[in-house]
Amino acid sequence: MLSRRSVTASLLAGMALSRPARAQVQAGDVADVRAAIAGLSQLHTLLIQQGDDVVFAASPRGAGPDRAANIKSCSKSVLALVLGGVIGEGKVTLDSRLGDIAPRLIPADATKGVADVTMADLVTLRAGLAGTSGPDYGAWVGSGNWVAHALRRPMVDQPGGRMIYSTGTTHVLGAALAVATGDSLLALARRHLGGPLDIDIPAWTRDPQGYYLGGNEMAMTPRAMLRIAMLMRDQGRYGGRQVMDADWVKASLVPRTISPYSGLHYGYGWFLSDSGYVIARGYGGQVIAAHPQRGLAVAITSDPRQPAYSHGYFGDLMRLLEGPILALGTAPA
Numbered sequence: 001m002l003s004r005r006s007v008t009a010s011l012l013a014g015m016a017l018s019r020p021a022r023a024q025v026q027a028g029d030v031a032d033v034r035a036a037i038a039g040l041s042q043l044h045t046l047l048i049q050q051g052d053d054v055v056f057a058a059s060p061r062g063a064g065p066d067r068a069a070n071i072k073s074c075s076k077s078v079l080a081l082v083l084g085g086v087i088g089e090g091k092v093t094l095d096s097r098l099g100d101i102a103p104r105l106i107p108a109d110a111t112k113g114v115a116d117v118t119m120a121d122l123v124t125l126r127a128g129l130a131g132t133s134g135p136d137y138g139a140w141v142g143s144g145n146w147v148a149h150a151l152r153r154p155m156v157d158q159p160g161g162r163m164i165y166s167t168g169t170t171h172v173l174g175a176a177l178a179v180a181t182g183d184s185l186l187a188l189a190r191r192h193l194g195g196p197l198d199i200d201i202p203a204w205t206r207d208p209q210g211y212y213l214g215g216n217e218m219a220m221t222p223r224a225m226l227r228i229a230m231l232m233r234d235q236g237r238y239g240g241r242q243v244m245d246a247d248w249v250k251a252s253l254v255p256r257t258i259s260p261y262s263g264l265h266y267g268y269g270w271f272l273s274d275s276g277y278v279i280a281r282g283y284g285g286q287v288i289a290a291h292p293q294r295g296l297a298v299a300i301t302s303d304p305r306q307p308a309y310s311h312g313y314f315g316d317l318m319r320l321l322e323g324p325i326l327a328l329g330t331a332p333a
Contacts, residue, residue: 025055025328032324034058040320042285042302042313044069045222049230049297050328062301068202068219069301072282075218076170078189078228080123080269083177084248085192087119091181094120098172102179105172107148113159114151121159122173123268124256125166128159132168140168146207147175163257163266167215171207174214185212196243197231199224222299225288229297232270232278233290253278262310275322285313289321294329 033056037043044062048055059065071078086092092101099106099115106115111129121127130153132140143149150168157164174185181188186203194201205217220228227238232252236244248268255265255272264279265272271279280288285302300317308314
C-alpha cells in the first residue's frame with residue numbers, strides 16, 4: 001500500500017493541474033497509475049508530465065523528487081545528448097574517427113582497428129569491442145586506465161555491427177569528447193544541458209586519468225530527469241528555446257541496432273519501444289522516458305541496489321509505461 005506521503009503528493013499534483021489538462025486526464029486514469037505502482041516495492045519516485053502539466057507525482061519511498069539520485073546507465077543517454085551538443089558546435093561529427101580526434105587515448109598495445117572506430121559506433125554501442133559491463137565491470141574499473149583497458153578488449157564484431165552493451169564503450173566516447181573539445185565531460189554536460197534546462201549536474205566519478213565516467217554514476221533529481229524527458233519529447237525545445245538541435249533529436253529516434261537483452265531498438269543513445277517511447281534505462285530501474293505522440297514525459301527512480309532485469313522489474317516498468325501511463329497521454333488524431 002502506498003504511504004500517506006505518496007498519496008498526498010499525487011493529490012497535490014492533481015490539484016495543480018490546469019483546466020486543459022483536467023479535460024484530458026481523468027481521475028480514473030490517475031487512479032489506475034496509483035494502483036499499478038502499489039506493488040512495485042523497488043520504486044522510489046514517479047513523475048509524469050502530460051503537455052505542460054505534471055499530472056502525477058508520487059514518492060512512496062526514497063529521497064523524493066528534489067534530491068539527487070544515481071541515474072546509473074541513464075547517463076549513457078545524457079552523454080548522447082552531450083555528443084549532439086558538441087556536434088552542433090562543429091567540434092566533431094558522427095563520422096569522426098577515434099584515431100583522428102583523440103589519438104592520445106589509444107595505447108600502443110590497443111586492439112587493431114580501434115583507431116577507425118567512429119563516434120557513431122561508440123554512441124550506438126557498436127564499437128565491436130568485447131564489453132566491460134556485467135561480470136567484466138569490476139576488472140575494468142579496477143584497472144589503472146579505464147580507456148586503455150576498454151581499447152585493449154578483443155574485437156568480437158566489426159565496428160558498426162551488432163550492439164554490444166558496454167560502459168567501457170561510452171566511457172571512451174566521453175573521454176574522446178573531452179580531448180576533442182578541451183573541456184571536461186562535466187563542463188560539457190553543464191554547458192549543453194545543465195544551464196539551458198536550469199538543472200544541477202553535480203560532479204561524479206572520474207577515472208584514474210581524471211576523465212569523468214562516460215555512461216554511469218551521474219546524479220540528477222527526478223525533476224531534472226523529467227526536464228531531460230521533456231527535451232526529447234519536444235524535439236529539443238525547453239522553456240520556449242531550442243536547447244538541442246531538432247535534427248539531432250530526430251536522428252536519435254531512428255533505430256540503429258537492437259538490444260540483445262530487452263529486444264528494444266536503440267538509436268543514438270536511447271532505447272526505442274514499438275509503442276512510441278524513447279527511453280533511457282539505468283540499473284535498478286532508473287528511467288527517463290518520453291512519448292512525443294502522446295505528449296508524455298516520465299521520470300522514474302528506483303532502489304539502485306537491486307537489479308531490474310528485462311523480464312523482471314524493468315518489465316514491470318515497461319508495462320506501467322505502456323499501460324496506465326500511456327493512457328494519460330493525448331491520443332493521436
